[in-house]
Each structure stands twice: as structure tokens, then as C-alpha cells.
Amino acid sequence: xxxxxxxxxEDRVEPRNGVVKLHGPDGFAGMRKAGRLAAEILDALVxxxxxxxxxxxxxxxxxDHMISAGALPATLGYRGYTxxxxxxxxxxxxxxxxxxxxxxxxxxxxxxxxxxxxxxxxDTSRMYLVGDVPIKAKRLVDVTYECLMLGIEQARPGNRxxxxxxxxxxxxxxxxxxxxxxxxxxxxxxLFHDSPEVIHAGRPGTGVELRPGMIFTIEPxxxxxxxxxxxxxDGWTAVTRDRSLSAQFxxxxxxxxxxxxxxxxxxxxxxxxxx
Numbered sequence: 638x639x640x641x642x643x644x645x646x647e648d649r650v651e652p653r654n655g656v657v658k659l660h661g662p663d664g665f666a667g668m669r670k671a672g673r674l675a676a677e678i679l680d681a682l683v684x685x686x687x688x689x690x691x692x693x694x695x696x697x698x699x700x701d702h703m704i705s706a707g708a709l710p711a712t713l714g715y716r717g718y719t720x721x722x723x724x725x726x727x728x729x730x731x732x733x734x735x736x737x738x739x740x741x742x743x744x745x746x747x748x749x750x751x752x753x754x755x756x757x758x759x760d761t762s763r764m765y766l767v768g769d770v771p772i773k774a775k776r777l778v779d780v781t782y783e784c785l786m787l788g789i790e791q792a793r794p795g796n797r798x799x800x801x802x803x804x805x806x807x808x809x810x811x812x813x814x815x816x817x818x819x820x821x822x823x824x825x826x827x828l829f830h831d832s833p834e835v836i837h838a839g840r841p842g843t844g845v846e847l848r849p850g851m852i853f854t855i856e857p858x859x860x861x862x863x864x865x866x867x868x869x870x871d872g873w874t875a876v877t878r879d880r881s882l883s884a885q886f887x888x889x890x891x892x893x894x895x896x897x898x899x900x901x902x903x904x905x906x907x908x909x910x911x912x
Contacts, residue, residue, distance in 0.1 A: 639833070639845045650756075650827045657824065657832050659850030664757075664826060665891050665898065668852055671708075671759030672889050672900025674752045678702045679763045680905045683912045686765040688742045692724040696735035699750055708752035711760075711829050718873065723749040723762075730858050730866045730875040730883045731820055742768030745778055747885045756827050760854050761901035762887040766910045773861070774882055777814065781859040781884040782909040784808050784816075788837070788855045792890055792897040796847050802839030805857045815864030817883070820875065822854040825889055838864075847892050852900075856887030 640656045646663035660668075678699055685698060700721040703710050710721035718734075725733035725747040726740070733747075740746060749762035764778045784805040791800040809816045822835030833845045837857040860866075862881030869876060877883050886909070889900045902908060 641848060643850065653828060653831050655832050657845060657851060658826060659848060660826060660852055660891065661850065664850070664852065667755060667757035668759065668826065668889060668891060668900045671752060671754035671757040672761065673759070673904065674703075674706055674708055674754055675750050675759035675761045675889075676901045676903045678750050678752065679748060679761065680903055680907050682748060682765070683907060686740065686746060686748075686767060688768045689739050691737050691739050692726070692733070692735040693737055695724060695748065696720050696722050703752045706752070706754075708754045711751035711753050711758050715829065721750075725749070725883070725885070727882055728877045728880050730817055730860070730877060731885060732873040732875055734871060734873055740767045743770055743774070744768075745770060745774050745882065745884060749887065751829065758825050758827070758829050759901060760825050760829070760887065760889045762856065762885055763908070764884050764886060764910060765912075776812075777859065777861050777882055778884045778910060780809065780812050780814060781857060782886050784837075784857045784859060785855060785886040785888065788857065789888065789890060789897060789899065792847060792855065792892060794847055794849055794892060794894065797842060797844045798833065798835055798847070799839040799843030800841045801855060802836045802844070803841045806838040809857070809859045815860040815862060817858035817860060817864050817866055819866050820858060822856045822887070824851070824853045826852050849892050849894050851892040852889065854887055854889050856885060858883055858885045
């Protein structure tokens, strides 16, 4: 049975222990500020995601934007990770490490950022289309965004995480895509990764009950091929086993009295490509 605890912004940060935190107005205000900065960073990247740019260059833009805003990159130094973002290209499912590799015409790219603002983590990711992208890849990106938003529609009090997961799974599989099971969304707030785990494939009416004050990410990873993936020798980069294309979108949300609030929506309306 799920245990819940009501927390205030001034409470000591408790480590992840399986208990689901219920946040008050101060927590929502903190996440609103962190989420907006995260979305602004992804907006700022739009003109830079072009053929020939290296993912290291994009990571530097992310770092500079965070530091100039008085924030810190949550990923930098996290469990030994050395970059300020994750940038995942084509068949990379998630946790792609920025490098000197340039983007090529036709690539699809996920950029995942998490600035820490006054102790709160604004966690979000978005897909970008590089140059002239094939219709097949564009369709995957469109459907993955639709999966995210259908999942968010189910994020309301009284529903369960299985309702969120099932909405995502049904839509993806209706297009014969595979939903990744190896990675999931998570509670977020003053901890980068907190309870509960937010799966993206499951049965309706199952899992943790959603209650006002819960804050978590929904971040479906959808593959054109099978859902199976593997982690490379660097210990971070996850790729599709069949080398098929993968796409992902992520928002941080909070459950309200009658639905949910998305903290990481683009202020410029650039939530999905083409931008």
C-alpha cells in the first residue's frame, strides 16, 4: 500500500524512500519557476539545432543559460555524469552523452535538461528535427508527443498511474510502435529522482493513486521497432536493440484538486516540432 506524506518547502529534504510526497503551494511555486527556466532553455536551443552543430556545443549553451540564470545543471556531476544535458540522437533512447559528434541532416534529437532553481528541479525534454527529416521519423515524433499529452490527460486526482501508462501504451501500439519499459518517469521536486516511479505501459486502474500535491515527470520513450533497449559500455547511453529510431518528450507536472499543472510548457509555444 502506498504511503503518502505532506511536505512543506522548508522541511528537510528526505531521501527517496518509497513514500510519495504531497507538496503545498510553495512547492508548486518552486516547480513553476524551475520548470519555466527549463522550458526557456529548450526554446533557446531551437535556432542552434542544425546540421553540423556538435552536441557538445549545444550542451555548452545549456550550461551557460543555466549559470547566467543563477541555476545549476542537475546532471553535471550526478553519479559521475560530466555534462549539463542529455542529448539522444536517432536510435539512442535516452541519456546520450554530448560529444564532438556533429548533427546530420535528417537526424531526430531529444534534448533533456534539468536546471536546479532555488533547490527545485525543472525536468523536461523535447524532440528536435535536424534539417530535412524523413516522414517516417516525423510521424514517430508526432505520435510520441501525442502519447505524452494523452498520459497527462489522465493525470488527475482519483486516477492511478496505470491509467496514465495505459493511455500512452494504447496510442503508441495503435501505431505499431514499442513503448520502452526499461526507463520510466519519477517523482521530482527538491530531489532529482523521487518516488513514485511513473511507468509508460500498464493496465488502467492499477498502480499508485494520484492525489493533489504529487509532483512527477511523465516521459514516454517510444520506438519505431521493438521496445527492447540496452545500455552501452559508457554506463549511460541507452539504445534500441534493433537500431530502430526512438523518440521521447517529457514534462514535469503537479496534481491539482481537479487535474494537473504542467510546469515545463514552452512560454513561446514551442512544445513540439516543427518549431
